[in-house]
Amino acid sequence: MSNRFRNQPPLLYGMVGGGSTSQIGDSHRVALRRDSYYELVAGAFDIDKERGRQYGESLGLDTARVYADYQQMAQTESAREDGIHVVGIMTPNNTHYTIAKTFLEAGIHVILEKPITTTTDDALSLIRLAQEKDLLCASMYCYSGYPMVRQARAMVAAGELGEITVVQTEFAHGNCATAVEQHSEGVAWRNDPKTSGGTFVLGDVGTHALHLATFITGQQVREVAADRQSFVRGRVLEDNAHVFLHFEKGAAGYLWASGVAVGHRHGLAIRIYGTQAGIEWHQEQPNQLRYTKLGQASRNLELDSPELHPSAKRLLRVGAGHPEGYFEAFSNIYSDFAEVLLAKLSRTMPDPLSLDFPTLEDGAHGVKFLEACVESADNNGRWTNSELRDSGKSF
Ligand SMILES: NC(=O)c1ccc[n+]([C@@H]2O[C@H](COP(=O)([O-])OP(=O)(O)OC[C@H]3O[C@@H](n4cnc5c(N)ncnc54)[C@H](O)[C@@H]3O)[C@@H](O)[C@H]2O)c1
Structure with missing residues (x-):
């Protein structure tokens, strides 16, 4: 760092x-x-x-x-x-x-x-x-602070996957497969539309999966077709949702958000396929990125693989083989933000690689996505525009 x-x-x-x-x-x-x-x-x-x-x-x-x-x-x-x-x-x-x-x-x-x-x-x-x-x-x-997520983004940007065709992402855990809101303050507010907003798992975990997909591909989602349901008796907001995605440059995608996926612990994963290669990342094994070039055997990129891009390498804190994970990813975002802010305050240029922290605009894309999912699900899964615009300006 x-x-x-x-x-x-x-x-x-x-x-x-x-x-x-x-x-x-x-x-x-x-x-x-x-x-x-x-x-x-x-x-x-x-x-x-x-x-x-x-x-x-x-x-x-x-x-x-x-x-x-x-x-x-x-x-x-x-x-x-x-x-x-x-x-x-x-x-x-x-x-x-x-x-x-x-x-x-x-x-x-x-x-x-x-x-x-x-x-x-x-x-x-x-x-x-x-x-x-x-x-x-x-x-x-x-999750955009993990080295292998930055690596995935750099690989897509460098054209190593070719043209992106299919994106599949999921954040599906089993921690809310029973009415845990009855004895947890933190789950109770998440299940009350007055405090959570119009969604439970879509906002709570689905927006993370969406951000990963857009951060890695460099493409926003243009429209969504969503289906959501609540399986736990008495629960007001959805505890499961499937969303089809159309990306702005033509890729097709799918996002699954769930709190009732019994057997999934944290359950965040992404698979991205292009015309030249495919990659796959699971947050529970964060230091490996599965990489398959067209016509070749699959292999895992590791934190010491020579192919690592500078944007991933700069985030390594201990030698490869030592587990680095969630806390470090959080720190990476905090430190990127600090580097950019300190540069701004001292009127200097920040390291361009520190500019990758998630912004308010990324946050707004997530909120627009949620509104589009609710509208789509309320209309029997109709394709619904999810582009973020402000007075004609798109983000
Ligand atoms: N980035 C992530 O991975 C991640 C993970 C968990 C939660 N979150 C987000 O973080 C936020 C908080 O989630 P949480 O799980 O910590 O919730 P929580 O219910 O466990 O904790 C909320 C905290 O905010 C305090 N609080 C509530 N209203 C307040 C107010 N007006 N002024 C000061 N303090 C107030 C509560 O007393 C409590 O300490 C949510 O928006 C959630 O979506 C993000």
Whole structure:
């Protein structure tokens, strides 16, 4: 990992959500520390003020910077000379828009969890606001931080697969095959349309699969035909969905999102086929990329394979053979974001390879995809446009 800026003072970082009971907070905290680019100095960690206060104190933060709510945090931090540069937002989906807007209006750069909003209009409005304020934002599609995912993207870009014809992707786990929402706060809000948005597994895991597909192929999805259902009794939103995809340059695709795939542990995988070669990646064996050239035997590319592209090589942290995985992928995105932000603040050019972190635009594509899937499924799987446009401009 390049560390050109290691001698600069760290970016001051604040966190909204991610408290002691949260699922994803710890992944962000570990990620931001790994390359010493950030220092966690402030937070409004929890909807439960007392629990949030206790948690902030347990992290050793200055108690004056452990806030009861995010509004107070944005106001106070933006007024301080040593206020935070960046906020990470990791709260339930329905709160992302208002919280992100508050920090952007306060002049603070944003790292936002996915799905970034519950409507495309809100996502586009955040993009416009970030542009107006000249602020940098990321959306946390963390799986694009794996070296072998960057390798896959570089191989497609270099034409090593030929023309892309077929894309199959899935994020199908079995963790919600029973009514776990009855005893888990985190699954309960995901199954309530008021807090989750209009989808459960499509937004929760399907958007990761979509982002992988578009990130690796460099193509957006033009239209979708979706079918979704809820298998667990009493569940309001879908716990399973199949979506056919038409990509902008002609590839055909298929995405499966599920929480009832009993026997799948995490269940994120992608297969991409081109006229010259095919590749396959499974997140549970993240350091191998199966590669088959037309007419040749299949083999696994490994982290020390000579064919590795620079964009993948730069992410290696330990020697090949040592397991690297989820936490490192999260860190890779945090560090890419930091390199670009530090370059922006010091008016220098960032390493072009650090520009691959997922952006707010990527997040907005995900939200548009969800709206198109819901519309399509409500109309018996009718093909439905999923292109992201803002006043005629497409992304
Ligand atoms: N990128 C990934 O791989 C990944 C993985 C899991 C979750 N997520 C996303 O992260 C977000 C949070 O998910 P989670 O699983 O951690 O949820 P969770 O329910 O486990 O935790 C949510 C946290 O936010 C806090 N919170 C809620 N409202 C708040 C508010 N207004 N102000 C401050 N804190 C508030 C809660 O107290 C809790 O600490 C979701 O958008 C989810 O989709 C992403």
